[in-house]
Amino acid sequence: MKRTSQILIVLALTVWLAASARASQTLVFAEHVMADAGRLTLLSLAAPDQTLSPELKQALAAVTVGVSPNLGRSLTLHGSRVKSLVKQANLGPEVSVLLPEQVVVERQTQVLSSQRLGQLYIEEVNQRLGQRAREADIRDLEPGRDLLLPAGRLTTQVRLIGVEGEPVGRVPAAVDVYVDGHKEAQTRVSAVVDLYDQVVVAVRPLLGRHVIGPDDVELRRVNLAEVGGNFLTNPRDAVGLRTRVAVGPGQALDLRRLEQAPLIRPGDVVTMIFNAEGLKVSAKGKAEQTGYAGGRIRLSNLSTKREVWGKVLDSGTVVVEF
Numbered sequence: 001m002k003r004t005s006q007i008l009i010v011l012a013l014t015v016w017l018a019a020s021a022r023a024s025q026t027l028v029f030a031e032h033v034m035a036d037a038g039r040l041t042l043l044s045l046a047a048p049d050q051t052l053s054p055e056l057k058q059a060l061a062a063v064t065v066g067v068s069p070n071l072g073r074s075l076t077l078h079g080s081r082v083k084s085l086v087k088q089a090n091l092g093p094e095v096s097v098l099l100p101e102q103v104v105v106e107r108q109t110q111v112l113s114s115q116r117l118g119q120l121y122i123e124e125v126n127q128r129l130g131q132r133a134r135e136a137d138i139r140d141l142e143p144g145r146d147l148l149l150p151a152g153r154l155t156t157q158v159r160l161i162g163v164e165g166e167p168v169g170r171v172p173a174a175v176d177v178y179v180d181g182h183k184e185a186q187t188r189v190s191a192v193v194d195l196y197d198q199v200v201v202a203v204r205p206l207l208g209r210h211v212i213g214p215d216d217v218e219l220r221r222v223n224l225a226e227v228g229g230n231f232l233t234n235p236r237d238a239v240g241l242r243t244r245v246a247v248g249p250g251q252a253l254d255l256r257r258l259e260q261a262p263l264i265r266p267g268d269v270v271t272m273i274f275n276a277e278g279l280k281v282s283a284k285g286k287a288e289q290t291g292y293a294g295g296r297i298r299l300s301n302l303s304t305k306r307e308v309w310g311k312v313l314d315s316g317t318v319v320v321e322f
Contacts, residue, residue, distance in 0.1 A: 025053070025096070026050075026096045026097075027046065027052070027098070028046070028050055029082060029103060030045060030047040030100075030103065031100040031103060032104050033103060033104070033106070034106055034107070035068045035106070036151070037150055038068060039064060040064070040066050040105065041065055042061070042082075042085055042086065043057055045077070063086075063089045065077065068105065069106065069107055072148055074105060075106075076105075079099045079101050079102060086099075107150065107151075108150070108151035109148055110150070110154065111149070112156075112185075113146050114146050117147075117189050118141050118191075120158050121143065122138055122141075124160065128163070132166065132195065136194065137194040137196075138191050142189065147177060147187060149184050151179075152180040153180050155178045156175055156178070157175070157176045159176070168225045170190060170192050171193050172190040174188055193225065195223070197221070197233065198219045199219070199220060200218070201220045202216060202217060202250065204216065205249055206243050208243055208244065209242055209244075214235070217238050219235060220250070227252040230254050231253065244258065244259055261292070262291065262292055264290065264312060265291075266288060269285070269286055270284075270286075270316050271285075272308065274320050283302070284301075286299060287299055293312055295311070296309055299320075
């Protein structure tokens with residue numbers, strides 16, 4: 001009988017301890033919450049530094065509080081509002097609840113700084129230039145403003161606008177910003193790209209309709225942003241061309257302002273060279289067309305009066321075709 005009484009006392013003590021353990025579970029709500037986008041629940045408002053049972057978490061997650069505020073905004077919930085929502089959860093008397101006077105909810109965010117946007121732009125320009133990036137200077141960078149974005153995995157894509165070849169001059173770009181694969185923002189960045197190269201320039205003033213000679217030009221390192229895209233890089237390519245307009249000393253030769261100079265005009269008497277089976281024969285002929293260096297021209301053989309075609313070698317020589 002004595003032993004039975006001892007067993008009953010032990011069982012009663014065990015039940016009391018278990019009930020005390022259940023009654024001692026405390027739920028604390030935070031005063032300030034950083035929430036993800038989407039649905040807010042009571043579980044979202046619970047303080048993070050506490051241990052909750054799976055059953056309690058499930059009960060809290062079942063009660064909707066509202067929707068997370070937009071980026072840069074906050075949502076304030078008074079303690080009385082939270083208290084009424086806790087009653088809906090039916091937590092039971094074994095859970096004691098500690099409520100602040102109010103709960104302030106904000107969205108979890110991250111910032112993509114204007115400095116980082118500028119770095120992304122420079123990386124894209126340098127990648128486009130390749131090894132030529134060493135000959136470039138990027139200045140007057142306009143990176144825009146900082147971007148406030150949702151928390152998550154951040155990726156970007158930089159697209160240079162209106163650039164087909166090398167980026168030179170004022171180069172705008174669009175930066176697409178993605179968070180967890182979803183496009184969240186687009187912004188514009190621009191800068192001036194100064195790219196330097198050896199370019200053919202005039203040594204002295206050249207008048208319009210001047211036929212360029214070897215002593216008229218030289219190579220000089222210039223900023224391509226000030227030249228345009230129709231420049232020459234080999235002085236030999238300029239020799240024999242004619243200026244359409246005047247060119248100042250030190251000015252780069254623009255192919256759009258140059259033209260082929262005619263070496264032969266209709267009626268000119270030239271030397272025709274015939275090459276056949278190792279033999280070289282020459283004769284006089286009269287040009288029937290205007291001839292340019294390397295171009296084909298129709299001539300009349302002065303001896304035979306026969307019409308022939310040839311390739312212009314220089315101002316007085318044509319190589320006749322067979």
